[in-house]
Every structure is written in C-alpha cells, then in structure tokens.
Amino acid sequence: MDNTPTADTSIPTASPALLAGKVAFITGAGRGIGAAAARLFAREGARVMLAARTEDQLESVTQDIRAAGGTADHVVCDLADADSVRAAVDRTVSRYGRLDIAFNNGATGIPPGPMDQVREADLDRIYEVNFKGTWLAMAAEVAAIRATAGTGAIVNNSSVGSHRGNPELPAYGAMKRAVNSLTESAAVTYGPEGIRVNAIAPGTTLTEMMRGWDDVNPGIIERINAGTPLRRAADPGEIAQAAAWLLSDRSSYVTGAVLKVDGGLGA
Numbered sequence: 001m002d003n004t005p006t007a008d009t010s011i012p013t014a015s016p017a018l019l020a021g022k023v024a025f026i027t028g029a030g031r032g033i034g035a036a037a038a039r040l041f042a043r044e045g046a047r048v049m050l051a052a053r054t055e056d057q058l059e060s061v062t063q064d065i066r067a068a069g070g071t072a073d074h075v076v077c078d079l080a081d082a083d084s085v086r087a088a089v090d091r092t093v094s095r096y097g098r099l100d101i102a103f104n105n106g107a108t109g110i111p112p113g114p115m116d117q118v119r120e121a122d123l124d125r126i127y128e129v130n131f132k133g134t135w136l137a138m139a140a141e142v143a144a145i146r147a148t149a150g151t152g153a154i155v156n157n158s159s160v161g162s163h164r165g166n167p168e169l170p171a172y173g174a175m176k177r178a179v180n181s182l183t184e185s186a187a188v189t190y191g192p193e194g195i196r197v198n199a200i201a202p203g204t205t206l207t208e209m210m211r212g213w214d215d216v217n218p219g220i221i222e223r224i225n226a227g228t229p230l231r232r233a234a235d236p237g238e239i240a241q242a243a244a245w246l247l248s249d250r251s252s253y254v255t256g257a258v259l260k261v262d263g264g265l266g267a
C-alpha cells in the first residue's frame with residue numbers, strides 16, 4: 001500500500017491574519033504595551049485607532065504603522081475625562097465606519113509604598129484613570145460595537161498584581177482587581193449578544209511604567225525576575241500577543257477570563 005501523502009488543495013497553506021477586517025480601538029497606545037499592541041493588531045490586519053494624551057507619541061507610532069503598510073490613525077484622549085473618552089470612541093466609528101474590538105490598556109502608576117502612606121490624591125487619580133476610565137471606555141465601546149459591527153470583543157489590561165496582596169502598590173492592585181470584576185460582570189451581561197469581554201494580567205513588562213518603578217525602587221525588576229519561573233521580564237510585544245488572540249475569532253468561546261501573561265509569576 002502506498003502511504004505517500006498527497007497534497008490536499010482544499011487546505012489553505014497560510015492562515016488568514018488574526019484580526020483581518022476588524023476595526024480596533026486601543027487606549028494607552030503611544031508607548032509600551034499599547035504601542036506594541038497597535039503595531040501587532042495592524043500587522044494582523046486590523047485598522048487601528050490609537051488613543052492617549054501625548055500626541056507626538058501617538059503620531060510617531062501611527063506613522064510607523066502606515067510606513068509598514070498598515071492602516072492607523074490617532075486621537076488625543078484623557079481617560080480621566082468622560083467626554084474625551086466618548087469622543088475618542090466616536091472618532092473611531094466616524095473614521096472607519098465601525099468598531100469590532102477594543103483594548104483598554106491605558107493606565108497610570110503612582111508612587112509605591114504601604115497602604116497607609118498612599119496619598120489621597122494618588123488614590124483618587126488611580127481610581128479615575130485606571131478604573132473609571134476603563135469603565136467609561138467599555139460603556140462607549142459596547143454602544144459602538146452594538147450600533148455598528150453588532151458583535152465584537154473587548155480586552156482590559158489588568159495586572160498580575162490584581163490577584164493577591166500587593167503591599168508595594170496597594171491602590172494600583174485594588175483598582176486592577178476592580179477591573180477584573182468589571183470584566184467578568186460585562187462578560188455575563190453582553191455575552192448573550194455576542195460581545196466577549198476578557199482581561200489579561202501581565203507580569204513584569206519592560207516599559208516606561210516598570211522602569212519608573214525601578215528608578216524609585218532600584219533592583220525591583222531583577223528581584224521580581226528572580227521569583228518568576230521564566231526568570232525574565234516580558235517584552236511588550238509578548239503581552240500584546242495575548243490581547244490579540246483574545247480579541248480574535250480564534251478565542252470565540254472565551255469570555256469572562258482574566259488571562260495571566262506573567263511568565264508564571266502568579267502560579
């Protein structure tokens with residue numbers, strides 16, 4: 001009997017791009033994980049709208065994406081300003097005609113320190129940007145997806161620091177845990193209409209935010225790496241890959257998940 005495999009011409013030789021045909025809105029897209037996500041989503045076929053406060057950073061990432069053949073635009077947006085968040089989502093729809101997917105990644109850090117020494121103004125700030133800003137964006141995104149694409153997916157950027165005690169960044173950890181709760185609630189609410197909502201929980205990732213923490217607490221990256229099973233920090237692109245998968249149709253039966261992308265740190 002001849003077992004030589006014969007070519008099956010019905011099987012495509014290359015997979016289609018992960019996010020082909022989708023319109024994506026990404027907050028915090030001027031640098032770090034958000035910029036890596038914007039680049040990756042565009043490479044994977046999405047038309048992307050980048051949002052953050054610093055226009056020159058947004059402009060630079062947008063131009064890079066266009067130079068590589070992708071479709072990108074940007075909008076200045078402050079997550080602490082409700083009108084600005086709604087306007088940014090509206091701008092995505094007016095620019096591209098629809099919204100399919102959103103990555104709520106933008107967030108701020110505050111100085112590390114024990115719970116009793118968190119300044120009230122910093123607590124308010126982190127509530128306003130990291131939690132309320134995410135809620136504002138999600139509400140606007142659900143409305144935009146419903147009104148245009150009909151079904152879609154949202155990913156929120158949480159943190160490995162949301163799962164357990166977070167003694168050095170207690171307010172940051174608390175707001176990220178609140179984001180996890182909002183993610184799960186939204187997944188239950190919008191699942192029946194085909195809008196999936198998940199979160200990723202990154203571990204140590206080499207961005208300005210993490211380097212800023214290392215500046216005030218020298219050696220923190222190395223110390224965390226020593227306790228991380230993969231023994232290293234992530235490149236922002238590795239975190240973006242997880243968000244891209246959760247936003248793609250290849251994760252079509254995943255909703256309400258908080259996916260650890262942490263080199264095993266939280267295991």
Ligand SMILES: NC(=O)c1ccc[n+]([C@@H]2O[C@H](COP(=O)([O-])OP(=O)(O)OC[C@H]3O[C@@H](n4cnc5c(N)ncnc54)[C@H](OP(=O)(O)O)[C@@H]3O)[C@@H](O)[C@H]2O)c1
Pocket residue numbers: 027028029030031032033034051052053054055057077078079080105106107108129157158159160201202203204205206207208209210
């Ligand atoms: N790096 C890590 O180790 C790590 C670990 C776990 C989770 N995360 C999460 O990953 C996400 C991205 O962080 P990153 O490390 O990439 O930080 P990053 O390099 O500091 O980037 C943060 C992004 O968020 C934007 N942003 C901050 N405040 C904003 C506001 N009020 N309105 C709109 N945009 C705002 C920033 O732009 P503008 O300042 O120009 O507005 C920037 O584009 C965050 O949710 C963070 O909590 C990071």
